[in-house]
Amino acid sequence: MSDIAGDPERYDPLSIEPAIAARWAEERVYTLRPGPTEPVPDGAEPYYALTMFPYPSGDLHMGHAEIFTIHDALVRHLRMTGRHVLNPIGWDAFGLPAENAARNRGADPRAWTYANIDEQRATIARLGYSFDWDTVLHTCDPEYYRWTQWLFLELYDAGLAYRREALVNHCPSCDTVLANEQVVDGACERCGTEVSRRPLTQWFFRITDYADELLDGLDDIDWPDRVKNSQRAWIGRSEGAEITFHTADDRDEVVVYTTRPDTIFGATYFVFAPEHPIVTARMAGDADYDAYLATVSRRSDIERQGGKEGYRLPFDMRNPFTGEAIPAFAADYVLMDYGTGAIMAVPVGDQRDFEFARQHDLQIRVIIQPTGADGEPLEPLDADTMTEAYVGPGVMVDSGAYDGLAWDEAKERIIADVASKGLGTAKVNTRLRDWLISRQRSWGAPIPIIHCPSCGEVPVPTDDLPVALPDDLDFQVQGSPLDLHPTWKHDVVCPQCASEQAVRDVDTMDTFVDSSWYFLRYLAPNDDSRPWPVDAAGRWLPVDQYTGGVEHAVLHLLYSRFVVKAMRDRGHVAADEPFQALLNQGQVIMDGAAMSKSKGNLVVPGEVSDTYGADTLRATMLFASAPEDDIDWADVSPTGMHKYLARVWRLTLQQLDREAAGAPALSHQGAATLRRATAEAIVGCSADYEARKYNTAIAKLMTLNNAILDAGRDGSAGPEIREALETLLTMLAPICPFITEELVRRLGHDTSVHDRSWPVADTSLLVDDEVEVVVQVNGKVRGRITVASGADQDTVEAAARAEEAIASHLDGELVKVIHVPDKLLNLVVKA
RNA sequence: GCGGGCGUGCUGGAAUCGGUAGACAGAGGCAACUUAAAAUUGCCCGGGCUGACGCCCAUGUGGGUUCGAGUCCCACCGCCCGCACCA
Numbered sequence: 001m002s003d004i005a006g007d008p009e010r011y012d013p014l015s016i017e018p019a020i021a022a023r024w025a026e027e028r029v030y031t032l033r034p035g036p037t038e039p040v041p042d043g044a045e046p047y048y049a050l051t052m053f054p055y056p057s058g059d060l061h062m063g064h065a066e067i068f069t070i071h072d073a074l075v076r077h078l079r080m081t082g083r084h085v086l087n088p089i090g091w092d093a094f095g096l097p098a099e100n101a102a103r104n105r106g107a108d109p110r111a112w113t114y115a116n117i118d119e120q121r122a123t124i125a126r127l128g129y130s131f132d133w134d135t136v137l138h139t140c141d142p143e144y145y146r147w148t149q150w151l152f153l154e155l156y157d158a159g160l161a162y163r164r165e166a167l168v169n170h171c172p173s174c175d176t177v178l179a180n181e182q183v184v185d186g187a188c189e190r191c192g193t194e195v196s197r198r199p200l201t202q203w204f205f206r207i208t209d210y211a212d213e214l215l216d217g218l219d220d221i222d223w224p225d226r227v228k229n230s231q232r233a234w235i236g237r238s239e240g241a242e243i244t245f246h247t248a249d250d251r252d253e254v255v256v257y258t259t260r261p262d263t264i265f266g267a268t269y270f271v272f273a274p275e276h277p278i279v280t281a282r283m284a285g286d287a288d289y290d291a292y293l294a295t296v297s298r299r300s301d302i303e304r305q306g307g308k309e310g311y312r313l314p315f316d317m318r319n320p321f322t323g324e325a326i327p328a329f330a331a332d333y334v335l336m337d338y339g340t341g342a343i344m345a346v347p348v349g350d351q352r353d354f355e356f357a358r359q360h361d362l363q364i365r366v367i368i369q370p371t372g373a374d375g376e377p378l379e380p381l382d383a384d385t386m387t388e389a390y391v392g393p394g395v396m397v398d399s400g401a402y403d404g405l406a407w408d409e410a411k412e413r414i415i416a417d418v419a420s421k422g423l424g425t426a427k428v429n430t431r432l433r434d435w436l437i438s439r440q441r442s443w444g445a446p447i448p449i450i451h452c453p454s455c456g457e458v459p460v461p462t463d464d465l466p467v468a469l470p471d472d473l474d475f476q477v478q479g480s481p482l483d484l485h486p487t488w489k490h491d492v493v494c495p496q497c498a499s500e501q502a503v504r505d506v507d508t509m510d511t512f513v514d515s516s517w518y519f520l521r522y523l524a525p526n527d528d529s530r531p532w533p534v535d536a537a538g539r540w541l542p543v544d545q546y547t548g549g550v551e552h553a554v555l556h557l558l559y560s561r562f563v564v565k566a567m568r569d570r571g572h573v574a575a576d577e578p579f580q581a582l583l584n585q586g587q588v589i590m591d592g593a594a595m596s597k598s599k600g601n602l603v604v605p606g607e608v609s610d611t612y613g614a615d616t617l618r619a620t621m622l623f624a625s626a627p628e629d630d631i632d633w634a635d636v637s638p639t640g641m642h643k644y645l646a647r648v649w650r651l652t653l654q655q656l657d658r659e660a661a662g663a664p665a666l667s668h669q670g671a672a673t674l675r676r677a678t679a680e681a682i683v684g685c686s687a688d689y690e691a692r693k694y695n696t697a698i699a700k701l702m703t704l705n706n707a708i709l710d711a712g713r714d715g716s717a718g719p720e721i722r723e724a725l726e727t728l729l730t731m732l733a734p735i736c737p738f739i740t741e742e743l744v745r746r747l748g749h750d751t752s753v754h755d756r757s758w759p760v761a762d763t764s765l766l767v768d769d770e771v772e773v774v775v776q777v778n779g780k781v782r783g784r785i786t787v788a789s790g791a792d793q794d795t796v797e798a799a800a801r802a803e804e805a806i807a808s809h810l811d812g813e814l815v816k817v818i819h820v821p822d823k824l825l826n827l828v829v830k831a
Numbered sequence: 832g833c834g835g836g837c838g839u840g841c842u843g844g845a846a847u848c849g850g851u852a853g854a855c856a857g858a859g860g861c862a863a864c865u866u867a868a869a870a871u872u873g874c875c876c877g878g879g880c881u882g883a884c885g886c887c888c889a890u891g892u893g894g895g896u897u898c899g900a901g902u903c904c905c906a907c908c909g910c911c912c913g914c915a916c917c918a
Contacts, residue, residue, distance in 0.1 A: 431914095818899075
């Protein structure tokens with residue numbers, strides 16, 4: 001090693017990486033040529049690789065570095081295999097943090113946002129991510145949100161955007177309403193504040209129109225099961241029936257939704273949501289009820305949890321099957337916006353109804369008796385002693401003509417009978433609600449609607465887009481700065497009647513609208529004539545591989561699917577789905593807990609790259625675990641990885657020195673061993689890259705490195721070592737783009753390692769003359785023998801018996817022999 | 832409560848179809864080089880019995896299928912994630 005120790009050129013990533021990054025930026029080497037709007041070159045396969053664009057709330061954190069590194073290794077590898085890869089980046093740049101910075105520190109939201117973007121962009125370049133900067137976009141630019149507003153108008157025109165009053169979630173801390181998807185355990189997804197309910201008139205997107213397709217489409221996309229399951233649970237499809245009930249006085253009829261029409265004979269009372277229109281109509285002017293309603297409607301989800309309070313209404317309903325009058329209640333365990341907002345209550349078969357009945361001392365009628373798996377009767381139910389509702393299979397009793405039928409059969413018969421009597425119909429319901437997109441915030445895309453006293457809501461003509469934000473908003477006001485701006489909302493006339501009384505809608509759109517279509521805008525972010533080119537969208541969509549965090553399982557990912565389906569139905573895209581494949585990276589944590597500044601366990605990517613270099617950071621992250629698994633930074637060793645890269649560096653320089661000095665060639669045996677190791681590394685690494693198992697790919701590169709080290713231990717050089725080294729550098733390039741770029745140039749090449757083709761193994765080197773076969777006796781390994789490749793069972797068995805260590809276990813009658821050629825022989829003996 | 836996933840050395844993790852458990856690393860130990868340290872290079876590194884060859888045990892626990900199970904099936908324990916008054 002003396003020839004290395006004397007080399008002045010030590011591995012110093014900090015001196016080479018920034019210079020290489022600067023050259024890449026200057027020469028725009030990662031700009032896609034030809035670009036996304038032009039035809040794909042002959043023989044190249046287009047591949048849209050997308051990673052979730054960052055929110056610019058500060059510099060990049062370890063989570064960004066993790067996902068960008070996975071994504072970049074994927075992209076660089078695909079390019080080397082000949083794909084024509086679209087790899088864009090941009091910023092999800094609207095949102096509340098900019099507004100908070102404006103309110104708290106007097107910052108200009110635009111300036112604050114762009115300062116953060118510049119910082120993140122510099123870090124992205126420093127870490128060597130190969131994004132195409134020619135397609136960069138920011139959702140807060142008027143050139144972008146103009147088309148977000150166009151999207152709104154398209155949905156409005158299709159009847160998919162509408163305004164209505166509803167009981168909506170309101171976050172007092174963020175001072176805005178939220179979509180259902182943004183409420184987690186009754187609290188605001190952003191800030192954790194408990195949300196309350198308010199009746200407000202707001203804009204919605206009719207995502208429920210696509211509920212079935214959103215559910216079914218999950219079967220055809222390559223996403224992690226947990227994300228698909230989250231979406232399935234969120235959509236929450238259920239099958240049942242709608243059945244009409246009448247009030248006992250026959251003045252009103254009320255439809256209920258039930259999944260258990262078979263239990264209708266057990267419906268002993270009836271419950272309305274407190275806001276149900278029939279109830280509010282009948283109770284109008286009743287001060288007591290108004291007080292109840294006021295209390296109940298302000299309750300948050302958390303306060304509602306588990307409670308079974310109810311209000312006995314001064315009228316009864318009639319059970320259409322038993323004909324008897326049953327008491328009617330209002331209770332907030334029945335939700336106005338699911339089903340029909342009213343239920344038939346069957347305490348014997350529904351746990352919530354059971355609890356309510358017990359609390360209010362209502363009748364529990366047993367109309368089903370439990371049966372086992374083969375229909376045999378089980379312990380019968382008794383209304384007086386049962387402690388919980390029975391939801392299992394059973395046979396109907398006390399149910400008129402349906403007595404004796406199995407429950408599932410009774411369900412079908414009752415649905416059929418209800419239909420024939422005109423009392424109802426089979427019905428599918430979903431839990432999914434329409435997407436509430438209004439936000440009482442000001443750093444977002446204004447909703448392009450004008451409210452006119454005579455014409456009502458009037459869409460802004462597309463030629464007048466964008467409806468731009470004023471740049472002199474006052475963020476110190478109490479309330480919405482946009483609403484309270486002195487002139488903005490009034491500085492408009494009605495597009496239909498030119499009334500000067502018209503005002504602009506003062507709400508902005510949920511930022512998830514901005515991000516629901518950005519992957520389309522990347523195709524031509526500077527095109528000011530249309531939101532995206534339809535022909536290019538046909539070529540590039542769906543996105544081949546999307547990478548990003550699992551926190552968007554039912555937010556961004558569901559909204560984007562809806563938008564693409566709606567745009568497809570308007571003829572703007574051909575694809576049914578936005579993202580064909582999805583990869584969720586794991587979290588980067590520290591000592592088992594989330595990193596945070598306040599805990600003092602925060603590590604940031606820039607810090608690691610300043611110490612060890614970007615290549616070390618990237619390789620450390622990929623080596624730590626499979627992409628989808630969490631990384632505990634306390635368990636990983638950037639030092640160890642840095643040492644490995646230094647070893648690659650020294651090995652390359654050593655080879656150059658030895659070539660220059662005319663070092664002796666490898667022995668015949670040494671050359672053969674190394675060539676074989678090289679071929680094995682190519683086969684193994686290629687499979688690992690395809691499967692995105694970068695951790696084992698790196699392990700195989702380390703193994704190849706060790707083989708090169710062994711081969712050159714005697715001071716020899718030679719073409720086999722050079723070949724092995726160049727192969728190693730080529731396959732390491734997607735993970736460590738800087739050191740490989742530098743070393744390949746030092747090896748005398750004037751083109752970039754990143755423009756190389758992925759290596760192909762000479763598989764003839766992998767064919768063996770002799771193989772090692774494991775010999776088992778009764779399934780236990782008793783020895784290993786070397787035989788000619790492809791040897792038959794008799795030959796292998798004879799060789800095995802010749803081994804003393806094996807033969808000594810063979811006393812007894814040989815009853816069976818299992819032979820897996822070239823791998824294993826199992827001799828089964830009876831003692 | 833319902834649905835989904837995961838349990839492998841001291842640690843991160845390997846193990847393509849059911850066929851040599853622990854690849855590749857980290858931490859630790861020993862040695863060479865060095866005045867010394869760092870760096871570098873080499874060796875050791877699941878547990879037990881044994882002087883050694885070797886034998887036994889071992890992939891959360893207990894069963895099952897199989898010539899053979901980390902891998903497949905059943906039950907249990909533990910952990911993680913999603914949904915949860917959705918009729």
